[in-house]
Amino acid sequence: MSANRLKPEDIDKLGDALIALTHEVWVLRDRQKVLERLLADAGVLAPDAVQGFQPDDSLNAELGAEREALINNVLRALSA
């Protein structure tokens, strides 16, 4: 099996994908900060509530759909 799954001509697309991924990471970090601030201000969040949380089936499905959209965004750059 070749270790070079991407060819040299893919390098620009890899750069595009890296920036697309950075964009998505930022959008999420922004949202997380907003949520944590809102919840803390409302007295809803205990300090370790996020760290120890386990998602149920419903949240797992929601996370799955959002994860798929995130991956598709990166793949769009790789396959453009």
Added chain:
Amino acid sequence: MGYQVQQRGRASIDFLTDLRRCSNRLEADPAIAGINPGAIFDHPQAGTKLDFVSMQTKTLRLLSDSEAFRVLRLCREWMLAAHGRIAMEAFAEMPVALSAELDAAKSGSSTLQYAPDLTLPAYWDGYEFHRSSGGWDGHDYMGFVHGELIHFHMVGRALAGVLHAQRLAAAEAALYDAPERILEMGCASGQFTAALAGTYPNARITALDLSARQLEQALRRGNEQGASWSLLQAAAEQTGLKAAQYDLVCSYAVFHELPRAVAEQVMVEKFRLCKPGGALLMADVKPYSSLSAHEVWNADFWNQVVGGDPHWREYAMTDFIALAESAGFVNVVWQGLGQYHYPYVLTGRKPASH
């Protein structure tokens, strides 16, 4: 009309703004800042022929060794490719009620006349200027997407209020103190129309564009301001309007989107529509004759070569004084405004005796 960009759109625009700001710092790298495409590109004379393809090939070969340039190009091309999609995504996450509000905002004191049988010119139809996904018309609310989300939130924020000030300065540069009737060609979403209305509050304004979706945003803007703009879907080179009706015939950032042959036709049409004694005003980007060799390379590469502005070079190498004079205008002057000599404004008169 009030609206709020939602979380993903807001964070995405923040990201674009900062990616642009941070990557712009790479321009100071000596390899980029010091690139010099040669003496013949220092203030090149309009109307002359220069081998731009060879110049770009040569400078690109030199710059290919620069890591700063490679990263700058990666970032800028990503932003060009992504900004339209990000704006459309930002619209899609906004409340459904916004669409109804946008539809309602089309009713008011301004009017829009569509031209459903208009044959869209080949240089315009289907082309995504500025590499903006969806072009001017590719979305039911593309006028809002461009005029607000792209122009105001993305571009406007990066330039911190400069855009409207530039339009006001251009509107004030017209050689006509109190025009009663103004025609604007290529009004898009009505940004310059608003500057004209602010500068000449008593004028009757007619504004035209090819894009129905952009005109709809101009209509909303006019209605919001309580203005009575007459908006028309028409090609500037063939408006179908009655001759000699307007005291001031103007455009903002339109000519650099036109092939040279069409620019000539538009200038002739401007002259035809101008009243005897009326004024010409064309505001646009800087011609290459006003730039240093390095600035010529910079403008040519980022706009013509990779920026989705296919007629930028033709515009920048055209002698617009000669072009306006050959259409019949007199007292023609072409100069940059303000501290940064931007925008470049062409003014002239139609002879009173014509």
